[in-house]
Amino acid sequence: MQIGFIGLGVMGRPMALHLVRAGHTVRVYARRTEGAAPLIAAGAVRCATSAELAAASDLVITMVTATADVEQVLLGETGVLAGARPGTIVIDMSTIAPQATRRIAAALAERRVRMLDAPVTGGPAGAEGGTLTIMVGGDAAVLDEARPVLERLGRQIVYMGGHGTGQIAKACNQLALLVNAEGVAEALALGARYGLDPTTLREALLGGIASSRVLDVFGARMAAHLVGRQTALAVGSHSDPTLREFTPGMATRLYDKDLNIVLELAREAGQALPAASVVRAHLDRLVAEGKSNRDLAALIEAVERLQS
Numbered sequence: 581m582q583i584g585f586i587g588l589g590v591m592g593r594p595m596a597l598h599l600v601r602a603g604h605t606v607r608v609y610a611r612r613t614e615g616a617a618p619l620i621a622a623g624a625v626r627c628a629t630s631a632e633l634a635a636a637s638d639l640v641i642t643m644v645t646a647t648a649d650v651e652q653v654l655l656g657e658t659g660v661l662a663g664a665r666p667g668t669i670v671i672d673m674s675t676i677a678p679q680a681t682r683r684i685a686a687a688l689a690e691r692r693v694r695m696l697d698a699p700v701t702g703g704p705a706g707a708e709g710g711t712l713t714i715m716v717g718g719d720a721a722v723l724d725e726a727r728p729v730l731e732r733l734g735r736q737i738v739y740m741g742g743h744g745t746g747q748i749a750k751a752c753n754q755l756a757l758l759v760n761a762e763g764v765a766e767a768l769a770l771g772a773r774y775g776l777d778p779t780t781l782r783e784a785l786l787g788g789i790a791s792s793r794v795l796d797v798f799g800a801r802m803a804a805h806l807v808g809r810q811t812a813l814a815v816g817s818h819s820d821p822t823l824r825e826f827t828p829g830m831a832t833r834l835y836d837k838d839l840n841i842v843l844e845l846a847r848e849a850g851q852a853l854p855a856a857s858v859v860r861a862h863l864d865r866l867v868a869e870g871k872s873n874r875d876l877a878a879l880i881e882a883v884e885r886l887q888s
Contacts, residue, residue, distance in 0.1 A: 583607070583729065584637035586630055586653050586660075587674070588615035590830070591700070592643035594707045595673075595733050600624050602732045607633045609653075630656070631663030639669045639729060646837060647676040655687055666692035669726055673714070673733075675699045675834075677841050678744035678751070685718070685743040694722045697743060699750035700734065701757075703830055711735045715753070717746030751845055754838040759855045760794040761876055762862070765883040768802050772810065772884070778803035801877035806884070832879075833872035836863040 581604050585596040588610040596619055600606045606624040609632075610616045616626050627633035630653045634640050640660050642653055650672055654660045660670060670693055672681065678697075685695040696718035706712040712734035716723050723730075723739055730737050740749045767790075771781040782803045785795055839860050846853045862882035871878055 581605070581729065582636060582638045584609070584627070584630075584633040584640040584660075585619075585624075585643070586610070586633065586640065587643035587645075587649075588612075588619060589643070589645075590704050591707045593618060594704075595641075595643060595712075596624065597622055598710050598732050599729065604729075607636055609633045629658040629663075630654070630660045631658045633663070634660040634668065635663035635665070637664075637668065639671065639726060640664070641671045641673055641729075643673045645674065645834070647680045650674050650676050651680065651684060654684055661688060661691060661693065664688075664691070664693045668693050669722060670695045671698050671726060671730070672696070673698050673700055675750050675754070675838055675841070676747060677844065678717075678747040681717070681744045681747050694719065695743065696722055696726060697746040698730065699746055701750065701753050702734070706734070713738065715740055715746045715749040717741060717743050717748075747841075748845065751838070751842045754835065755842045755853065755856055757794060758835060758839060758859045758863075758876075760792055761798055761879055762855065762859045762883070764792075764795050764799045765802055765880045768799065768806060769880065769884040769886075772806045778806040778810075798875075798877045798879075801875060802880040805877070805880055809884075829875040829877075831873045832863060832866050832876055835876055836860070836867055836872070839863060 583599055583604045584607045586609045588596060588608060593615065596606060596608060600622045607627050608616050608619045608624045609627045609630050620626055642650055644650055644653060652659060670688060681697045688695045696716055698714050698716045700712040700714050702712040710733060713736040714730055714734040716737060716739050720739055727737060740746050768778050768781060772778055782799045785791065839856060842856055862879055865882050866878055
């Protein structure tokens with residue numbers, strides 16, 4: 581199949597590589613030259629614009645940062661819509677506002693271009709391993725046609741309903757993840773206040789019903805930070821443990837962006853999300869402090885400084 585891929589960041593690059601290795605002809609577009617280099621080396625074709633890419637593709641995947649980015653690469657002057665043929669399938673795998681997804685899908689449909697919203701969960705590790713969970717909104721018949729491509733990217737493909745429902749499901753996923761991360765941070769911070777070893781505490785929690793993937797992955801990084809702080813205090817170090825660089829993953833600013841989408845959906849639905857509001861305050865603080873590119877585990881920095 582002739583596939584176009586737009587957005588070659590920490591998630592998009594390995595995803596596009598899976599498609600190249602599967603034998604598809606893959607055309608790529610990225611604003612930064614270095615992002616496309618591994619794909620070109622693997623056999624992909626670089627295009628100068630999204631329109632050029634779309635003109636030669638049967639299916640186009642977008643994996644960019646925010647709602648405005650998706651609108652630009654799909655509907656902009658040199659965007660996908662400017663080059664796509666009738667019948668082309670567009671799969672947006674970014675995490676954006678569901679309301680915008682519906683508007684974009686309607687604009688594409690006017691030119692007989694079909695769209696699926698298919699955000700993912702699983703992070704960079706899932707993108708590298710081809711083990712993402714993909715939540716899909718749009719026409720079920722279009723998903724059936726696109727499924728063989730998506731199966732190269734994820735091991736679980738879940739159809740949610742019409743346009744925008746994939747994005748709503750992703751928002752719910754981010755809500756659960758972030759509130760869980762807040763709980764992990766608070767539990768480890770409380771234990772540390774009482775002198776418990778954070779690593780041992782995490783291991784104990786992993787053995788019971790409090791266990792979660794968030795506790796496993798992000799909890800390990802939070803515990804390592806707390807151990808570093810305890811060690812610094814024990815030796816009388818004047819270094820600031822909060823300057824510790826967390827293992828790179830999805831940047832905190834992206835979770836902050838996602839949580840804004842969650843809270844906007846909640847306002848529209850009239851659903852109170854008190855825990856989400858607490859997490860947002862902590863993420864906003866990290867971003868304001870210049871820590872927006874740190875891993876989500878940096879949430880422990882905001883929590884451990886809280887006092888009653």
